[in-house]
Amino acid sequence: MPIAERGADSGRISARFEALKVEGRGGLVTFITAGDPDCDTSLEIIKGLPAAGADIIEIGMPFTDPMADGPAIQASSLRALTNGQTLAKTLKMAKAFREGDTETPLVLMGYYNPIYSYGVDRFLNDAKECGVDGLIVVDLPPEEDEELCIPALKAGVNFIRLATPTTDDVRLPTVLANASGFVYYVSILGITGTREIEADPVAEAVARIKRHTDLPIVVGFGITSPDQAQSIASAADAAVIGSAIVRKVEDRVDDNGKAAPETAAAVLEYVGELAAGVRKSTR
Amino acid sequence: MSDATAKANSYRTGPDEGGHFGLYGGRFVAETLMPLILDVETAYEAAKADPGYQADIDYYAKHYVGRPSPLYYAKRITEHLGGAKIYFKRDELNHTGSHKINNVMGQILLARRMGKTRIIAETGAGQHGVATATACALFDMPCKVYMGSVDVERQSPNVFRMKLLGAEVEAVESGSKTLKDALNEALRDWVANVEDTFYIIGTVAGPHPYPAMVRDFQSVIGNETKQQMLEAEGRLPDQLVACIGGGSNAMGLFHPFLDDESVTITGVEAAGHGIETGEHAASLTGGRPGVLHGNRMYLIQDDDGQVVEPYSISAGLDYPGIGPEHSWLKDTGRVDYVSATDKDALEAFQLCSKLEGIIPALEPSHALGHVMKIAPDLPKDHIICMNLCGRGDKDVATVAGLLGVEL
Incomplete structure (x- = not known):
């Protein structure tokens, strides 16, 4: 889709990557599932993320059938849904976050059906109004761009594209054609949180994708330690950590799915460790 | 008629390039x-x-599967129901026991x-x-x-x-x-x-x-049926009936007949305890369009777009979605989609065993349950062909349990 036909976005994503460039380091992108294990706890976590060192926040929109996710995020989605999380509540959480933070980019990540059910136009309108800067929808490849990607770009909401080890040089232009915000490189063949990442092939892949686009490249799926976060944030523009953070929530949930009082603090402390790793990265 | 016009009037040209x-x-x-x-x-x-x-x-x-499967005139069930003439397409006789x-x-x-x-x-x-x-x-x-x-x-x-x-x-x-x-x-x-x-x-x-x-691989069912019916009756059947979970046996029977206007086509979904109870697997009757498992289809889901676990006595029909071509055929009206409950299927399961010496799987028992409802009121020259897509050996223990019999 020609740039001229795209609506103006919030500018927060590009501003954040510009700032990272000035700092000379890679960024930290954190993922947690909205409503896991409950609305109040996850909002407390989200609100604390920027101070803990997250540069970009991804909020998972829980879905019953998260086909690209491993056990940790599957379980977190179910915890959230069991406790009554809905897409409307997730948007409300985004709004509550945005009221206290006007700079940190906020990206919603999930699967298409809840959005389709909510209504694409209504969703984009509400997402924009709630201060959402971008969308990552796992089951919408470029072949289905008419569904949500094009309407999102027109509405000024970034549609963040996934590239994977199977996305070869022939296919990359197709994947990047309507990409915006940044490109999310899925570093492993597999689902989230199940295989350990290796820095060398990632650096090669990032270099390969950079030959096709000027957009920032973030890398995720398989980062579990501050050291890995540091090396990936040196090889790419930012490192995404999801399952490892979500497991910290899981660790503090009792058998009835209730959060312990210190859940948010423990999660944020772990994010702080990851942020310290990322801050040692050099670009 | 030009080729283009012929295509425009066909139900058999899909999907388009993008798979729609x-x-x-x-x-x-x-x-x-x-x-x-x-x-x-x-x-x-x-x-x-x-x-x-x-x-x-x-x-x-x-040589391995044992095709073609027979087309069998179910004489005793026909006489028992006293109306339409009922044929079974015997895909339960395939190697491994189903289509x-x-x-x-x-x-x-x-x-x-x-x-x-x-x-x-x-x-x-x-x-x-x-x-x-x-x-x-x-x-x-x-x-x-x-x-x-x-x-x-x-x-x-x-x-x-x-x-x-x-x-x-x-x-x-x-x-x-x-x-x-x-x-x-x-x-x-x-x-x-x-x-x-x-x-x-x-x-x-x-x-x-x-x-x-x-669909293409399963269409062998409908293609054989067409030929066998012409040999047996010298004409096409008046009605096709098949059960539907995801919809593969039904699509296999239906697809070769979609452009034969004289043939009424009926798909039977699993109504479980009854559509009104919410405990069912009837995606077309109780669902709405949604996206799951790589395609858009009718999907049983809640108001938030979360997939709802379906229910049926039959594990083979217990799926919250249905194939996209069935979804489209429902909207176009070419195929009628109805449903049969667990109870209907259980009755059919027993009747078929007793009258025909064929123990059907619980899945096609739903199709037969519907045939049992409609056949008595249809004329004797109304030919129904039902896909008997699986045999019931696997279900014997389940049915025994439901009938209160200890094995």
């Missing part, structure tokens, strides 16, 4: 799988153009052409899993079958059959632990093993080209 049947179908998969899905499509198009591929399918259909093997043979031959060395599949009742395990034994390929742990419990004879055939059966503990979760888990396996693995999907659903490909 009207609103339905498509390719809603993660990017990791997308290149592979495109490869499958390319390979399938090339295979279709190669007479050697069809010759292979025909060879195994005849599932028709599709599996087509896909495994394609997997071999693509140089894939490992096979995965999902299964609900276990019929597709058994068919896949069978073909993998035949072609000496490692096979992993994903099955919800709830289904592993209620279909234990089929689990053992798969293991005897050399397959690894993975009990899926995620989500609701039934067929939809088995599909999720198979897709997760595929994402992690794209290089060497072929995913044999068991029904006319999933990302393009699966719905069209599975």
Whole structure:
């Protein structure tokens, strides 16, 4: 889709990557599932993320059938849904976050059906109004761009594209054609949180994708330690950590799915460790 | 009439290039799988153009599966119901006991052409899993079958059959632990093993080209029926009836007849305890369009777009979606979709066993349950052909339990 036909976005994503460039380091992108294990706890976590060192926040929109996710995020989605999380509540959480933070980019990540059910136009309108800067929808490849990607770009909401080890040089232009915000490189063949990442092939892949686009490249799926976060944030523009953070929530949930009082603090402390790793990265 | 006009008036030209049947179908998969899905499509198009591929399918259909399956006039049920003349298409007589093997043979031959060395599949009742395990034994390929742990419990004879055939059966503990979760888990396996693995999907659903490909492999049912009916009656049947979970046996019977206007076509979904109870698996009656497992289709879901676990006595119909082509055929009105309850199916199961000496699977028992409702009021020259797509050996223990019989 020609740039001229795209609506103006919030500018927060590009501003954040510009700032990272000035700092000379890679960024930290954190993922947690909205409503896991409950609305109040996850909002407390989200609100604390920027101070803990997250540069970009991804909020998972829980879905019953998260086909690209491993056990940790599957379980977190179910915890959230069991406790009554809905897409409307997730948007409300985004709004509550945005009221206290006007700079940190906020990206919603999930699967298409809840959005389709909510209504694409209504969703984009509400997402924009709630201060959402971008969308990552796992089951919408470029072949289905008419569904949500094009309407999102027109509405000024970034549609963040996934590239994977199977996305070869022939296919990359197709994947990047309507990409915006940044490109999310899925570093492993597999689902989230199940295989350990290796820095060398990632650096090669990032270099390969950079030959096709000027957009920032973030890398995720398989980062579990501050050291890995540091090396990936040196090889790419930012490192995404999801399952490892979500497991910290899981660790503090009792058998009835209730959060312990210190859940948010423990999660944020772990994010702080990851942020310290990322801050040692050099670009 | 020009060719273009003929096509415009046909129900048999779908899907379009993007895999759409009207609103339905498509390719809603993660990017990791997308290149592979495109490869499958390319390979399938090339295979279709190669007479050697069809010759292979025909060879195994005849010598291994046992095709053609008979078209059988069910005289005693016809007389018992006192109305329409009822035929059964006997796909329960296929090797492995259901229509599932028709599709599996087509896909495994394609997997071999693509140089894939490992096979995965999902299964609900276990019929597709058994068919896949069978073909993998035949072609000496490692096979992993994903099955919800709830289904592993209620279909234990089929689990053992798969293991005897050399397959690894993975009990899926995620989500609701039934067929939809088995599909999720198979897709997760595929994402992690794209290089060497072929995913044999068991029904006319999933990302393009699966719905069209599975339909093509199952169309042997309808093509044979057409010819056999002409031989038996000198004309086409007045009505086709088949049960629907994902919809593969029904699509196989229906598709060759879609443009024969004189033929009424009826699909029977599983109404479980009754649509009004909310405990059912009737996606077309109780669902609305949604996106799951790579395609848009009618889907049983809540107000928030979360998938609702379906219910049916039959593990093979216990799926919250339905193939995209069925979804489209419903909207166009070409096919009527109705439903039958657990109770209807149980009655049909017993009646067919007693009157015809055929123990049907619980899945086609739903189709027969509907036939039992409509046949008495139809004239004697109204010919119904019902797809008896599976045999009931696997269900004997379940039915015994429901009838209060201890085995």
